[in-house]
Amino acid sequence: MFQLTKFYSSLSRFLRTAKSDTKGQLKASSRSIYILPSRFGIMYAVLIISMLVGSINYANNLGFLLTFFLAATGIIAIIHTWLNVLGLEFEIHKPEPVFAGKFLKVQVIIKNPTDKIRGNIQISLHKSSQVLLVNLLPGESKSIYLNQQTVNRGYMTLPKVLVESYFPLGLFCAWLYLPVYHKALIYPKPEKCLLPAYLIHVEGDSETASDINGHNDFHSHRNYQKTDAASHIDWKVLARGKGMYSKQFNNNIHQNFMFSLDMFDGCSLEQAISRLSFLIIRAEKQGEFYGLLLDEEIPLSRGTQHYNQCLKALAVYKQ
């Protein structure tokens, strides 16, 4: 069994994939396109062979004429199918991180730089059942999102993107693989849990923090800073076009959390990580200050950047 897997993986190294140019664009070159008859192509071949046998038997020249016409059309169809994929340009963007169990959205931009229309291009991630159909006018480019189911946290190697076309007659399939060089970051799946009763209270900065950044009572506006939580932005002011301001609250019962794995003693590592993930999401939503203590400490802070930093640290922990 092991031998076989090894064999397949060594075989797949020979699979030709599209090569990217210096700008990171992939181009469907003639060397990277495969072409084979589809199921209907094989049926078509059987049809032509039986028509040929009939024509030979009855020495029927009109039969020959029809048979050869269909055969020639089949050959021309190969060319058209091949040309339908040839010269297309692709860009695959690094997908945004998602939580495990959710769908990863892989953005593919497909460009038709030629003067030819491109009908029914099927795009899918390798071995995925979701297939998207794209039609392109001359010079047109389109952006599509391919969904990839995620399971585990950490960095995920994305499958190759499969680009196929059966255009114009469905008798032949021309396809090519687009390599995906990006690795997708998968955050741990959050698991609901109660905030443990004992928490590490960090007193250090609390004076300034509780005075100015307190939560409950609205105090004043200040210019938006990157570390401010999205929920603190005064959207009403922003909608009036007066600029981006964050609300300042007076909050005296404000808390600072420093999360760590020690909080969940009885749990497995994965479960603990999942719970920490949940707590971080909650803390960010409530605009609280939080930090994370794993191998290295991430100091107390808040805001999208901090939030992502914490989740990423959780995602790659002991991977």
Add this chain to the structure above:
Amino acid sequence: MSLAIENKPLSNMQIYFLIGILFFSVVPHFFNFPWFISLFFVVSLIFRITFISTTKKPLPKWILFISIILAFVTVAIPGNAIGTGFGVSLLIVMLALKTLELRTIRDAYVFLFLNTFLLITLFLYNQEIYLWFYVWLIIFLILGFIYSLNNQLKSDNISFAGKSVLKIGLQSLPLLIIFFIVFPRLSGPLWAFKHETRSAVTGISDTVTPGSISQLSQSSDIAFRVKFSDNAQLPATQQRYWRGPVLAETDGYVWRKDNLTINSAPTLSNSDEIISYQLIMEPNNQNWIFALEHPVSFSSDLSLSSSFSLQHKEKITKRQTFEISSLVTNILEEENLYQINQSLFVPDIVTPRLENLVDTLNENSQSKDAYIKQVLNFFNQNEFVYTLSPPLMETNPIDEFLFDYRQGFCEHYATSFVILMRMADIPARLVVGYHGGEWNPTGEHLIVRQSDAHAWAEVWLDNIGWRRIDPTSAVAPERILTSINNAPGSEGAPVTFTLTDQSFLTDFIQQAGWMVDTLNLNWHRWIVRFSDKKQKQLFDFAGLSGFTQYTIIILSVFICLIITGLLIWFLRFKSFSSTDKSKIYWHKFLDKLILKSVQVSALLGPVQISQIARDALPDKKSDIENIVNLYIKIRYQKITDKNDLDTFKQCVKRF
């Protein structure tokens, strides 16, 4: 990986289209099969359209079961064993049932493939050019449908799908031609199935009664065509007698052929007079092949009777071609006593006034030759009318014609002439066939129609043999020089002849007629009857006579590869963007500048090149500026306007 649309359900519109295609594919078969197969087919389609188009639910199993049983019963009714007809009718009813099961695009593919197979069976029954165009039209509809399934970009735009499929069709033509010419043809079938066709056609038969030929003459159907070999001269109209059966036995009313046919091997006296030609017979359900008098060599499936009539082994039920050579001069024949005796028999129809006439004519003549002349004079100098609608003569046609009515067609003249000869002890017999024929200058062949059917006489002269005498020429010499108008007039109305001065319209119609006829003939010669022999001829003509068939096939595979390669190159070039194409013409422009000894380099930008070129060629300043500006517009401003590229191309070409 699979076709993403495979399991998509078909729309009602698509289902109607598929049913329509099936209907039109089967219509020509209605004439080839018993009526109940057509009935089953039509009823199934109507059932499909009325009952199922409204609901998407699959059909209950029991309905399918009953219809399958019904289908088999329908096919089994004719009772013929396994044969072509059985297979085709089975295919028809199966396809009719398949319409009940049309749901997804996969079904559509299977259905259309089977339908295509059904189309090819049409050619077993009919191989005319119009059927070919009909079938090709349906094939294009099928391809267009498949194309529209695979292109949702403009799937609602029918003319777009049509245009694209037409392009694909045109691109496949060169390959089709090579395949057709090069594919090796077998001389016999792989296996034999009984395959019969029914046809009801007219033509000259073995017996002649008064009126039988004039009736035939009212049909403008083509009897046969003649293509003379390149070095042969078209014989004069007076010599174009196409010989059919010789009728010597008579009771005075019906003329029959003698039953004794001996295959004789003729001896050739002078080969200069030999004319060789191809005779393309239309089906006539008879064995007779109407060769030019006198046939001397012919294809092996023909046989020559002792009275120089050619016969085919089997009845002609489809268009067939024969290679024949004829000697136009008389042939010295050996005396055949049996034939001569038979040609002296006078049936029991002699009336006193007939006997009187023979006596009078005989008294004035010293020799047999003189008597023949007297009889012809008798026709010429009396008030005889040459008519397509002679009155009915039933009791004694010879006597009534000669004395009472004096209106008749060629068979009346020929039969009376033969009787008058026999009564004077000159052996004489009736020959039927065709005379003349219309020359088609477009196709350079002769068209002989049923209206050219003719009857003439032959008399036996000692030391000379059988000699042709055409009494019609004594009455209506125009008949022998031109063909007749085959519109029947009132009873006894004289025949009108085709005259040469014509209006523009009739001239145009005639020209068009010739074109169609030529097309038909060449279709038959080069497509329908294309055989291993023709193939060899063609290879010899192309100078490939030294090559074996395998060499030729390998050679043609290479040609096919080259054609496909060129096509790929062409299509790829066509699909380049305007920017890419403009680069190509820009380099052509630079080449032209260098040819004009302007020192430019491709490394320089267009503005610099423009500067250098304008300095070097001040007289072409405006041209250069125009080209450079267009190039900058297309290449750098990325304005993809087709017209710009075209004008740029033109400017560079003109430069």
